[in-house]
Structures are given as C-alpha cells and as structure tokens.
Amino acid sequence: MFSRDGFLRGARRAFPLALSGAPFGLVLGVLAGRAGLTVWELLAMSALVFAGSSQLVAISMWANPVPVVAIVATTLLVNLRHVLMGLTLRPWYEKLPAPLGFGSYFFMTDESWALTTIETRRQTFDAGFLLGAGLIDFVLWIASTTIGRITGAAIPDPSSWGLDFAFVSAFLALLVSLSRGKQARTIVPWGTAAVVAVAAHALLPGNWYVLLGAVAGALAGVALRRAYA
C-alpha cells in the first residue's frame, strides 16, 4: 500500500526530527561558504546528494582545485551504510512500482529510515511514509543549509579563526553519537584509523590519508571481531 495518508503521516512524524536537524544545516552552510562553495554549488549539493555527514566531510576536503577523486571516493565510503538501510526496508518496497520504490529511496536518510523502520512494525504499514518523512527532511535540509550559506557570508572574518577546528568539533560530535552503546568495541578500529591517518597525513601528499585511515580502521574492526568470534 502506498497512499496519501501514509505520505502525510510520514511528513508529520518527521517534522520535529527534521527541525532539530536544522541547526546542523545552518552550521554546514556557514562552513561551506568559508570553504569557498558558492550558494548555487551548495544548493546543488544539498538537493542532489542530500546526505549531511558526507556533505560535511566533502566540504572539509574542499580546496582549489577541488580534489574530485578523493571527495567522491570518500563520499561513497561515508554513504555505504545506505546499502544496509535499503536492504532492511526492501520487503515493503520491492513490490511497489519501480518509480515509487526507487523514488522513495532517494529520500532515505538516517532519520527517515529510522522512523520508517519503526513504522513498519505497525499492522498496516503504508509505504508512502518514507517519501513523506524524507521529503520533509529534504525541504528543511535545503532551507537550513542555504540560509546558513547566505547569512554566513555576513558573519565578520574573525569567525574564520576557528574554521579548521569547526570541522574537528563537528566530526567529534558525530563520532560520539555513532559510538552510543558500543564504546569499548570501537577503541581498536577507531584507534587504528587514527594512527594510520596521522602517519599517511605526514608521509603522503593530498587527502589520501582519509581513505587509508578509514579502510585500515574498518579492516581492524573485522579482524577484531573474527579473533573473538
């Protein structure tokens, strides 16, 4: 079933969560301006990519000339989690006409996916839910990042003193929210990532330290689980 009611229910459910994500969008918009993205570039990125953490990572790597290969590869790694999210919702979406299923999946974010997952436990699940929830997310994401980008240009220059560190703080905050419920298990993979990234950053040119650290950390996690399986 895919109906207007489900769509509206998703939109209503997602609104408070989408609104609470708006300050993050504002901050991302400000940082994008400092990193040199135009209003149109950020608007295009928010509308076409529509994935906050990966956009923040890309903006932190933004330089002149833009390291296109490193950014696209890192974006892929950051967003690979969508594959598993998409798998869990598949039973409800594979039966839909392809445009509805694949259209809805464009709007799958961490938030809209989580809300939809909870919704599927109801007796009567309406697949319109994901589109409604995701579209509200989408509208507020575009609005907040664009407003942040435009108003950020008016903030006087001294705020750029801490720009390099704004990214570190943002990533630390994201890392803490990722670690919830599994703090001890993350020491080996994340520690490996840190060591490899610092070494690669010191020894190699460009942004490759991000990919090398990320892959090393993920593989260290696999090795750890295999060792204790």
Place this chain on the structure above:
Amino acid sequence: MRLPELHLGVLMREIPLITILGMAAVTYATRASGLLFGRRFPRWFDEVLEDLPGAILMSLIAPAIIVAGVKGVVAAIATLAVALVLKGNIVVPIMTGILVITVLRHL
C-alpha cells in the same frame, strides 16, 4: 575541426560541479542498491561497514588535531566532554570547540 570548449581551462572551471555530480551519483547508488540487488552482498560487506563511518571520521579528526597542536588537543577534549554530556547534540559541541580554540589562539 576545432573544439574550443574542450580545453583544460573549461574543464578545470567545472570541477566543483563535476565533484557534486559525482557525489550525487555514488550516494544515490548506495541508496538504490539495497532495493535493486537485495541480499546479494557478500557477508564481509556488513562486517566492514560496522566500523567504517567512525573510522572515516577518526581519520579526518586525528591529523587535524595533531596539526592544531596542544591547543587543538585541549579544544578537542572540551568538545568531546560536551558531546558526551549532551548526548546526540551536534551544534553545542561544535560551538564549544570553535570557542575554546579561538580563545586559546588569542590568549
């Protein structure tokens, strides 16, 4: 036949747009492939994904803190403390980090 539009300068100017389109393509691919392929991913794929997001963030953070030096370490600890106390909040820890590093750099 001349192709004046295809010289390197034009291509260089479009790199931001090419980057954004590339990001959009790989991101939608990650969203669609769960629906498209179903359970045809190897088992190690799930395992690698378990720690990947955190490992990426850590790879971005660690060298930046080293570059920022002792002040960076102090600001990072302050950010971390606030983030751990205000579970799930993103914006207040960011503001804390910016404030602490700015103050430390201008002492």
